[in-house]
Amino acid sequence: MTPTIRRAALMAPGLGWLALFLLVPCLLVLGLSFFERGVYGGIDYIFTFENYRRAVDPLYRSILLNSAWIAFLATLVSALIGYPAAYAIVKAPERWQSALLVLIMLPFWSNYLIRTYAWIVLLNREGLINRALAGLGATEPLPLLYNDFAIVLGLVYGYLPFMVLAIYASLSRLDPALLEQSADLGASPVSTFLRITLPLTLPGVAAGSVFVFVLSIGNFITPDLLGGGRRVMVGNLIYKQFLAARDWPFGSALAFLLIAIMMLLLLTQALLVRRSGGERPA
Amino acid sequence: MRRGRSAGLLNLHLGLVFLFLYGPILVLVALSFNRAGLPTAWTGFSFRWYEALARNASIHHAVGNTIIVAFASTLIATAIGTLLAIGVERGRGSPALDAILFAPMIIPDIVLAIALLSFFSMLKMTLGLHSIVLAHVVFNIAFVAAVVRTRLKHFDWSVVEASADLGASAFTTFRLVTLPIIFPGVLAAALLAFTLSVDEFIIAYFTSGAGPASTTFPMRIYSMIRFGVTPEINAVATIVMGVSFSLVLVAQRLLGARDRA
Numbered sequence: 067m068t069p070t071i072r073r074a075a076l077m078a079p080g081l082g083w084l085a086l087f088l089l090v091p092c093l094l095v096l097g098l099s100f101f102e103r104g105v106y107g108g109i110d111y112i113f114t115f116e117n118y119r120r121a122v123d124p125l126y127r128s129i130l131l132n133s134a135w136i137a138f139l140a141t142l143v144s145a146l147i148g149y150p151a152a153y154a155i156v157k158a159p160e161r162w163q164s165a166l167l168v169l170i171m172l173p174f175w176s177n178y179l180i181r182t183y184a185w186i187v188l189l190n191r192e193g194l195i196n197r198a199l200a201g202l203g204a205t206e207p208l209p210l211l212y213n214d215f216a217i218v219l220g221l222v223y224g225y226l227p228f229m230v231l232a233i234y235a236s237l238s239r240l241d242p243a244l245l246e247q248s249a250d251l252g253a254s255p256v257s258t259f260l261r262i263t264l265p266l267t268l269p270g271v272a273a274g275s276v277f278v279f280v281l282s283i284g285n286f287i288t289p290d291l292l293g294g295g296r297r298v299m300v301g302n303l304i305y306k307q308f309l310a311a312r313d314w315p316f317g318s319a320l321a322f323l324l325i326a327i328m329m330l331l332l333l334t335q336a337l338l339v340r341r342s343g344g345e346r347p348a
Numbered sequence: 349m350r351r352g353r354s355a356g357l358l359n360l361h362l363g364l365v366f367l368f369l370y371g372p373i374l375v376l377v378a379l380s381f382n383r384a385g386l387p388t389a390w391t392g393f394s395f396r397w398y399e400a401l402a403r404n405a406s407i408h409h410a411v412g413n414t415i416i417v418a419f420a421s422t423l424i425a426t427a428i429g430t431l432l433a434i435g436v437e438r439g440r441g442s443p444a445l446d447a448i449l450f451a452p453m454i455i456p457d458i459v460l461a462i463a464l465l466s467f468f469s470m471l472k473m474t475l476g477l478h479s480i481v482l483a484h485v486v487f488n489i490a491f492v493a494a495v496v497r498t499r500l501k502h503f504d505w506s507v508v509e510a511s512a513d514l515g516a517s518a519f520t521t522f523r524l525v526t527l528p529i530i531f532p533g534v535l536a537a538a539l540l541a542f543t544l545s546v547d548e549f550i551i552a553y554f555t556s557g558a559g560p561a562s563t564t565f566p567m568r569i570y571s572m573i574r575f576g577v578t579p580e581i582n583a584v585a586t587i588v589m590g591v592s593f594s595l596v597l598v599a600q601r602l603l604g605a606r607d608r609a
Contacts (some may be wrong), residue, residue: 284456
């Protein structure tokens with residue numbers, strides 16, 4: 067066997083699986099999104115743009131925009147919290163760094179439902195935070211749960227580890243000589259940070275942001291459990307089209323919009339990375 | 349002096365981040381041992397919620413299903429994901445391949461869930477544990493390949509060539525040379541894949557078909573949270589977190605200090 071054929075043989079089962087159970091189903095979703103919904107919830111194979119037109123009419127457009135807004139807030143908060151955390155890990159003694167990173171990533175590998183449930187216990191009207199506030203003399207419990215605040219909090223909680231990891235990867239590749247030269251030339255630590263460290267690590271921030279944004283905008287569990295079903299996001303809307311409304315074509319159009327947003331962001335990020343000199347974040 | 353203070357602030361921030369990440373989990377662990385079970389008051393240490401769990405047959409059934417699904421999907425994904433990783437690493441890097449391998453990790457769960465549901469129902473496939481396995485292999489392949497690839501980054505391919513030069517077949521070389529060297533990485537990847545499968549909810553929910561026969565553990569957890577919280581859930585949470593954390597820590601240990609996280 068020539069090396070090329072051997073390589074192809076090694077990759078065939080894996081790529082074949084992804085083609086069959088990822089690519090084909092996604093193309094099927096794209097196809098379904100151009101058909102009409104049948105009378106009894108089936109699919110009528112008549113070509114139409116109606117599902118996409120519906121997705122952008124005011125009712126659904128506001129849900130899409132609201133999802134994007136919540137995902138944006140979660141991304142912003144994650145970056146603001148994640149950057150200094152990653153910076154602290156880079157500055158920590160080297161023998162601790164890998165342990166600190168494991169501790170950051172550990173929650174990601176565990177059950178997302180349970181981690182979300184923990185916030186219900188903490189945030190509800192009778193929850194630990196409101197009890198603590200009452201103990202401090204608050205008379206009215208704060209409405210912490212079942213609103214946008216709770217959803218953003220839950221998303222940040224879920225996806226902050228990715229942000230820290232991506233920024234860390236970028237920061238740890240930064241050449242220390244650059245920072246020394248900057249200091250030697252008389253730059254203050256703040257101006258070195260703003261003019262050298264931050265711009266050079268923006269690809270890491272971008273990589274982390276794409277991750278957090280995409281996972282947030284398509285999230286189902288967090289708005290369902292922490293939004294209490296009152297705040298609907300695209301993920302919940304898709305869920306409903308498939309399991310309750312039985313309108314698969316419309317659900318497919320919404321799902322495909324999510325795939326399109328995801329691909330657009332990944333492409334933008336790839337271009338950003340290429341422009342910044344081929345450094346590969348995370 | 350300023351330097352010391354900003355380092356102190358940074359470390360304080362990192363400490364708060366860890367408190368944010370682990371505080372809520374620790375609260376659940378504490379509550380699972382609370383006799384009253386509710387966060388309203390501490391009424392004494394008790395194992396009663398764990399005992400209630402031990403008697404809950406429907407949960408046992410769901411746990412059994414989850415273990416079957418996780419074992420099967422881990423086995424398949426580890427085998428083909430490892431081969432895939434070797435194939436990718438032997439060639440020159442390709443952004444297209446990287447993108448294909450990245451897609452299953454970042455695609456929203458709900459999208460993969462409905463795509464597979466549409467696909468299976470178009471094929472008129474009966475749904476059940478087997479269809480959950482097919483679905484879970486999709487994201488597990490990507491994670492296994494990613495973990496094994498980090499291991500292969502430090503792999504010296506000349507040993508493979510030496511083995512071939514000495515007349516060993518490709519399969520013998522794989523069995524006696526490549527696999528033993530990358531085995532810790534493969535095992536770590538399998539443990540992580542198992543953990544992901546055990547915890548996955550939405551994709552399993554959509555591809556399981558109706559009926560309690562193929563209900564998995566996360567599906568039980570979801571209905572416990574969504575439709576009436578019983579204090580048993582804190583005991584469930586503690587056990588699930590304990591198992592996940594242990595598996596991941598063993599995996600990280602196997603990956604060794606150099607390739608961690």
